Amino acid sequence: MLEKITEIILRYVEVNREDIKPESRFMEDLGFTSYDFMSMLGEIEDELNVEVNQEEAANIRTVQEAVDYLERIS
Amino acid sequence: MNIVSSTIRDLLIVAEKEYNAQDAFRFKTKQVGADGKAETVIKSKSYTQLKNDSECFSKSLASLGEQEKHIAIIGSTSYAWVVAYFGIVNCGSVAVPLDAQLSAEELCELLNRADVTTLIYDENKSNVADMASSKCPQLKHFICLSKNSVLENTLYFEELIKQQEPGFECEIVPEKLATIMFTSGTTGKSKGVMLTHRNMAENATCLDMKFEPKTVLLSVLPIHHAYCLSMDILKGLYTGAIICINDSLMRVAQNIKLFKPNMILMVPLMIESMAKKLEDAAALPAHIVKENVFGSQFQTICSGGAYLNPAYIDLFKKYDINILQGYGMTECSPVISTNLLWENKTGSVGKIMPNCEAKTVDEELWIKGSSVMQGYYKMPQETADTLEDGWLKTGDLGYVDEDGFIFLTGRKKNLIITPNGENVSPEEIENKIGDNRLVQEILVRDSEGVIEAEIYPDYEYAEKKGITDILAELQKIIDEYNSNAPLYKRVFKLKLREVEFEKNTTKKIKRF
Numbered sequence: 001m002l003e004k005i006t007e008i009i010l011r012y013v014e015v016n017r018e019d020i021k022p023e024s025r026f027m028e029d030l031g032f033t034s035y036d037f038m039s040m041l042g043e044i045e046d047e048l049n050v051e052v053n054q055e056e057a058a059n060i061r062t063v064q065e066a067v068d069y070l071e072r073i074s
Numbered sequence: 075m076n077i078v079s080s081t082i083r084d085l086l087i088v089a090e091k092e093y094n095a096q097d098a099f100r101f102k103t104k105q106v107g108a109d110g111k112a113e114t115v116i117k118s119k120s121y122t123q124l125k126n127d128s129e130c131f132s133k134s135l136a137s138l139g140e141q142e143k144h145i146a147i148i149g150s151t152s153y154a155w156v157v158a159y160f161g162i163v164n165c166g167s168v169a170v171p172l173d174a175q176l177s178a179e180e181l182c183e184l185l186n187r188a189d190v191t192t193l194i195y196d197e198n199k200s201n202v203a204d205m206a207s208s209k210c211p212q213l214k215h216f217i218c219l220s221k222n223s224v225l226e227n228t229l230y231f232e233e234l235i236k237q238q239e240p241g242f243e244c245e246i247v248p249e250k251l252a253t254i255m256f257t258s259g260t261t262g263k264s265k266g267v268m269l270t271h272r273n274m275a276e277n278a279t280c281l282d283m284k285f286e287p288k289t290v291l292l293s294v295l296p297i298h299h300a301y302c303l304s305m306d307i308l309k310g311l312y313t314g315a316i317i318c319i320n321d322s323l324m325r326v327a328q329n330i331k332l333f334k335p336n337m338i339l340m341v342p343l344m345i346e347s348m349a350k351k352l353e354d355a356a357a358l359p360a361h362i363v364k365e366n367v368f369g370s371q372f373q374t375i376c377s378g379g380a381y382l383n384p385a386y387i388d389l390f391k392k393y394d395i396n397i398l399q400g401y402g403m404t405e406c407s408p409v410i411s412t413n414l415l416w417e418n419k420t421g422s423v424g425k426i427m428p429n430c431e432a433k434t435v436d437e438e439l440w441i442k443g444s445s446v447m448q449g450y451y452k453m454p455q456e457t458a459d460t461l462e463d464g465w466l467k468t469g470d471l472g473y474v475d476e477d478g479f480i481f482l483t484g485r486k487k488n489l490i491i492t493p494n495g496e497n498v499s500p501e502e503i504e505n506k507i508g509d510n511r512l513v514q515e516i517l518v519r520d521s522e523g524v525i526e527a528e529i530y531p532d533y534e535y536a537e538k539k540g541i542t543d544i545l546a547e548l549q550k551i552i553d554e555y556n557s558n559a560p561l562y563k564r565v566f567k568l569k570l571r572e573v574e575f576e577k578n579t580t581k582k583i584k585r586f
Contacts, residue, residue, distance in 0.1 A: 027564075027566045033343055033346075033493070034343070035323065035347050038324045039323075039326065042325045042326070052324060054323070054324060059557070
């Protein structure tokens with residue numbers, strides 16, 4: 001899952017693959033805007049065929065939290 | 075159509091007469107398919123259905139004794155939300171649209187301050203209704219927009235509508251208060267902007283932007299904002315648009331493919347993100363890039379809410395997409411000026427609306443006209459500070475040129491305008507974080523599009539408490555604040571200060 005999310009993250013922000021760590025925070029460390037973050041969740045929905053709850057997703061801060069959340073709903 | 079409606083009721087009547095059976099709204103909904111699985115389908119509602127449903131809701135409110143009352147709506151954009159809005163304002167009541175992202179406590183405070191007697195909410199906000207039932211003594215009725223609510227004594231929107239027949243007569247004068255919309259106040263306390271039928275209807279109808287009937291709009295911005303309510307909904311309906319509802323900010327790209335819009339109202343944050351997508355594929359021919367991102371039918375973006383770098387306008391032109399940059403504020407219902415395809419100037423936020431005039435006083439832009447609000451609800455001091463002889467002091471520095479185009483040069487008021495058009499009061503955040511004992515002084519400001527807090531900690535207190543990693547401790551305080559704040563009010567940058575802030579003569583921190 002981490003690998004899959006890393007792939008998708010790289011489509012949104014200009015960072016090096018090795019800079020994407022489980023503890024990386026989307027906004028503070030990876031430079032996501034709130035809108036890019038939302039768009040990425042939409043893309044994850046399509047690719048993983050899951051349904052993301054927007055309110056729950058708003059509390060995701062780190063890559064690991066995203067992995068945990070997506071594993072839970074998959 | 076090129077006439078001006080002066081009430082929201084008249085606007086809907088005129089639109090229904092002209093476009094009756096045409097689709098007014100399209101939206102996604104889930105239903106059980108032939109194979110027993112849930113599937114997503116597109117539903118539509120015509121102009122006539124919208125008018126009829128809103129009249130049924132007006133009747134329901136009248137039968138509940140809720141005419142001439144204040145009625146709040148909390149929820150994301152939906153057909154039911156729009157029906158509720160028209161039902162409220164066209165029976166003589168005042169609609170109070172609230173931001174669904176705020177915490178239940180904050181929403182209850184606003185319900186009390188706005189003297190709301192009926193709360194309409196979608197099922198995601200049942201927790202607010204639950205809290206409001208004990209914290210808001212003025213509330214008499216709870217109406218849920220969807221079918222499920224955990225709260226007892228809830229009325230269901232759909233059932234209320236079904237119980238009534240269309241047809242509702244109620245005289246609405248243009249000066250009647252239609253809406254109270256909350257906007258960030260510079261003192262940290264949000265202010266309820268009072269807008270009449272004339273304010274809103276004339277703002278939406280006085281300028282002919284030459285949108286063709288059946289223009290497909292995708293509505294992506296939050297509907298409790300004046301910009302979306304006025305431009306997407308009121309102006310959209312008035313011009314015979316087909317308004318498609320974007321169900322989530324997560325799914326804009328998917329919904330563009332699904333609904334194939336000709337036009338979208340956006341804030342700069344979204345335009346910047348879309349620009350990245352266009353540029354990522356720039357190696358391909360422009361028409362193919364456009365086809366992939368927006369579809370070939372896409373023509374226009376209206377931009378408002380915050381500053382947009384004019385370079386984006388040129389970039390999108392390459393893809394045959396026009397960005398019409400405008401300017402406004404809730405206090406002006408909200409559009410003050412807009413660029414048009416046939417009338418625009420680079421670097422300007424557009425020509426002033428025909429129902430308004432502008433002047434510059436001490437470098438600040440002042441606006442007068444039929445869009446200007448009546449004042450802030452129950453805030454006479456703030457109203458007096460903002461309105462003078464019918465002129466609205468915008469808080470923006472700027473000027474109008476000889477052709478009526480507005481140019482902005484800076485801001486006078488201390489308000490952070492985020493790239494997604496939200497207005498955030500730094501004082502509100504400073505007060506919340508500053509409550510902590512470790513924070514001696516704090517300054518909150520915009521830093522390259524994100525909110526930054528610079529903190530001068532109480533070093534003595536830290537020593538007394540044995541706190542060695544002060545930065546980590548302050549980050550914890552920020553994290554705690556962020557966990558209760560809506561996304562747009564969160565602090566994403568923290569700066570530690572070793573010396574006190576410079577103060578002005580009144581001992582206030584110098585901001586600039």
